Amino acid sequence: MISLAGRDILHSWSKFVFTGIGLGLLIGVTLSMAGIYRGMVDDAKALLNNSGADLWVVQQDTLGPYAESSSIRDDVYRSMLGLSGVARAANVTYLTMQVRKGESDVRAMVVGFEPGQPGQPEYLVAGRQITRNHYEAVADVKTGFQIGDVIRIRRHDFTVVGLTRRMVSSGGDPMVFVPLKDAQEAQFLKDNDAILNERARTAANPSLNRPGVPGLLEAIQASQTSNRNVNAVLVQVVPGTSPEAVANEIKRWKHLQAYTRTQMEEILVAKLIATSAKQIAMFLVILAIVSAAIVAFIIYTMTLSKIREIAVLKLIGTRNRTIAGMILQQALGLGLIGFLVGKTAATFWAPIFPKYVLLEPGDAIRGFIAVMLICAIASTLAIRAALRVDPATAIGG
Amino acid sequence: MNGLGIHIEGVRKRYGEGDTAVDALKDVNMTVAPGEVVGLIGPSGSGKTTLLKCLGAVIEPSAGRMTLGSEIIYDDGWKIPDLRALRRDRIGFVFQAPYLIPFLDVTDNVALPSMLAGRSNKDSRKRAMELLEALDVAHRAKAQPSQLSGGEQQRVAIARALINQPPVILADEPTAPLDSERALSVIRILNQMAQQYQTAIIVVTHDEKIIPTFERIYHIRDGKTFEENGEGKKP
Numbered sequence A: 001m002i003s004l005a006g007r008d009i010l011h012s013w014s015k016f017v018f019t020g021i022g023l024g025l026l027i028g029v030t031l032s033m034a035g036i037y038r039g040m041v042d043d044a045k046a047l048l049n050n051s052g053a054d055l056w057v058v059q060q061d062t063l064g065p066y067a068e069s070s071s072i073r074d075d076v077y078r079s080m081l082g083l084s085g086v087a088r089a090a091n092v093t094y095l096t097m098q099v100r101k102g103e104s105d106v107r108a109m110v111v112g113f114e115p116g117q118p119g120q121p122e123y124l125v126a127g128r129q130i131t132r133n134h135y136e137a138v139a140d141v142k143t144g145f146q147i148g149d150v151i152r153i154r155r156h157d158f159t160v161v162g163l164t165r166r167m168v169s170s171g172g173d174p175m176v177f178v179p180l181k182d183a184q185e186a187q188f189l190k191d192n193d194a195i196l197n198e199r200a201r202t203a204a205n206p207s208l209n210r211p212g213v214p215g216l217l218e219a220i221q222a223s224q225t226s227n228r229n230v231n232a233v234l235v236q237v238v239p240g241t242s243p244e245a246v247a248n249e250i251k252r253w254k255h256l257q258a259y260t261r262t263q264m265e266e267i268l269v270a271k272l273i274a275t276s277a278k279q280i281a282m283f284l285v286i287l288a289i290v291s292a293a294i295v296a297f298i299i300y301t302m303t304l305s306k307i308r309e310i311a312v313l314k315l316i317g318t319r320n321r322t323i324a325g326m327i328l329q330q331a332l333g334l335g336l337i338g339f340l341v342g343k344t345a346a347t348f349w350a351p352i353f354p355k356y357v358l359l360e361p362g363d364a365i366r367g368f369i370a371v372m373l374i375c376a377i378a379s380t381l382a383i384r385a386a387l388r389v390d391p392a393t394a395i396g397g
Numbered sequence B: 001m002n003g004l005g006i007h008i009e010g011v012r013k014r015y016g017e018g019d020t021a022v023d024a025l026k027d028v029n030m031t032v033a034p035g036e037v038v039g040l041i042g043p044s045g046s047g048k049t050t051l052l053k054c055l056g057a058v059i060e061p062s063a064g065r066m067t068l069g070s071e072i073i074y075d076d077g078w079k080i081p082d083l084r085a086l087r088r089d090r091i092g093f094v095f096q097a098p099y100l101i102p103f104l105d106v107t108d109n110v111a112l113p114s115m116l117a118g119r120s121n122k123d124s125r126k127r128a129m130e131l132l133e134a135l136d137v138a139h140r141a142k143a144q145p146s147q148l149s150g151g152e153q154q155r156v157a158i159a160r161a162l163i164n165q166p167p168v169i170l171a172d173e174p175t176a177p178l179d180s181e182r183a184l185s186v187i188r189i190l191n192q193m194a195q196q197y198q199t200a201i202i203v204v205t206h207d208e209k210i211i212p213t214f215e216r217i218y219h220i221r222d223g224k225t226f227e228e229n230g231e232g233k234k235p
Ligand SMILES: Nc1ncnc2c1ncn2[C@@H]1O[C@H](COP(=O)(O)OP(=O)(O)OP(=O)(O)O)[C@@H](O)[C@H]1O
Pocket: A397, B015, B016, B022, B023, B024, B042, B043, B044, B045, B046, B047, B048, B049, B050, B051
C-alpha cells in the first residue's frame, strides 16, 4: 500500500511548507520562551555559584539581598567571624542603577565587595581582579565595556580592569563589581547641592552647632555623609561544617536572617522568577491553543476540499481507518515540518536575545511530543468530517 | 467465469417515511449476463441513480433480491455484512466525471483498488500498466490526472474499475462529457473489456450517440423496468 498522506503532501507541498513555516515560527517562539525561563534559572544559579558563598546573612525578616532590599551594619561581619565553623565573611552591597558609558547610560547592578573575599567574581574572561581599594571595576561583557574603559558611577570614574561573563542580576541587568567602600559611597552619595543644603541645615540647628564645642558640627556632618550600611554578609564555612548549623546559630543569636545556598536558590527561582515563570507558562498555553487552532483549521479545510476524493476512496473500498490515518499523518507531517522550522529558528535567534536563552534538549523533546499531541488532537475535527462522508455521494445524482 | 452476472428481482426502494415517503423504485427486474453490456435509460427522476446506488452497495433496498456474480448481496432485508469489501472486490464504478485521485499519478490511480485489496504495490502497478496499455493510455502512465484530456481521464477511470476484475461494472453516464467519437470509443472499450473479463456491465445513459450500440436496453419509468431489444450496432 502506498502512503496516501505522503502523496498528498508531495502534491500540495507548497501549502504544507508555508503553513509549516508559519506554525514553525510559533513553535520557535514557544521554544524560546521556555529557553528564556531556563536561562533565568541558570543565571540565578550562576549568580549564586560565582559569589562563592555558603551562607547569605541579611536583615531579619527579609528575603534579601536579591529578592528584597536588606540593610545591615557593616561591622556585622566581624561578629560572624567569631562564630565557630565560619571560615570567611565579607560585606557586599548591591545596587541597580544607571552607569555612564561614554555618552550613554547602561543599566547595571553595581556590586560592592572586598577584593579577595567572598563576593568577588570567581571567573574572569579577560583582565585581572581588582587590586586597588578604589576606582577599579570588573564589568560583565554584557555591559559592553572593555578593559581600559572608564565607567562613571555617580561622581566617580572607575577603570575597567577585568571582564566577567554571565554575571547578571535576577532582573537580567549585567553586573559591575567595584570595591566595597566606593559602592557604599555610591549608594548614599548625594549630589553637591544636596550636601550643601544638608550642611547648612545642620549648621542652622542650634542643638547640633553649639558654641563652645569645637569639632562637633564637623563630626556630625561627616557621619551624615558617610554610609555604614551594607546589604548582606557572605559567609564561607569551614570545610566539613554544615552550613545549616551555622545559619541556625546566626539566626538564634544575632537577630539576622541567614540563608543557605539551597534556600537562596529557592528564593531566586521559586519567588523571584515565579511571576515570570507564570507569565511564560501563560504564553505557552496560549501558543499551544493558537498552534492547535491553526493545525485544526488547515487540516480541516484541506479535508473539506477533498470530500469528493474521500467519497470515491470510500466507494472503491478504502477502510475508514486508512482515511483517518491519512488525515492524522498529514497533521503530524505539518507538526514535524513546524517543529523542525521552529527548532532551527529558535537556535538561530537565541543568541540575539538580550537575556540569556538556554535551549535544553529535554525541552525540545517535550516540545516535540507536545506538538505531535496537539496536531493529533487538532486532526480529530477533520477526521470526523471525513468519516461522515457518504460514499453514495460519489455516485452523485 | 464470473458467476451469474447481475440478477435483480422485485427490488423496491422507498426514501423516507409517512407522508413524505418517495417510492423511487417500485418493481425492478434486470438480468445482465457475464460479458454483456446493457443500457439503462429513463427520464429524470425515474430512479436510475437510486438503482445504481442499490447495486453499488451504498444504499439498501427496501425489498427484493440482488445477486452480483456468484453472491446474493441482498435478500428481503438481509444483506451481506462487509459492503466495503464487496465494493472493493466485486464492483467497478465509472462515473460521469472520472473522479481520479488528484494526488496520485495515473498508474497509482489505477493500481489503488488492487493495493487496497492487499496485493503488493509491484503486482498492482504491473496489472495497472497492462490495463493502461489495453486502454491505449500507457504513454500517460506517469502523468498527473490534471494533465490528461477528458477522454484519457475516462479511460483511466475505466482501468481503475477493471483492476480487481470485478464481475460487475456500474457506469453512470460515462460518455456525457465526451464528443461522439470518444463516446463511441469508451463503449467499444467497455464491450471489449466485458468480453475479455466476462464482466456484466450496466451503462446508465441519456446519450443518443451510444444508445444504438446496446443489444439490450432496460427502460425505467416511474420506478419500474421494461426490457427492450436494442439495435446492437457494435461501434
Ligand atoms: N435521498 C433521497 N431522499 C428522498 N428522495 C430521493 C432521494 N434520492 C432520490 N430521491 C427521489 O427518488 C426519485 C428517483 O431519483 P433518482 O436520483 O434515482 O433519479 P434519476 O433517474 O437518477 O434522475 P436523473 O436522471 O435526474 O439523475 C426522485 O423522485 C428523487 O426525488
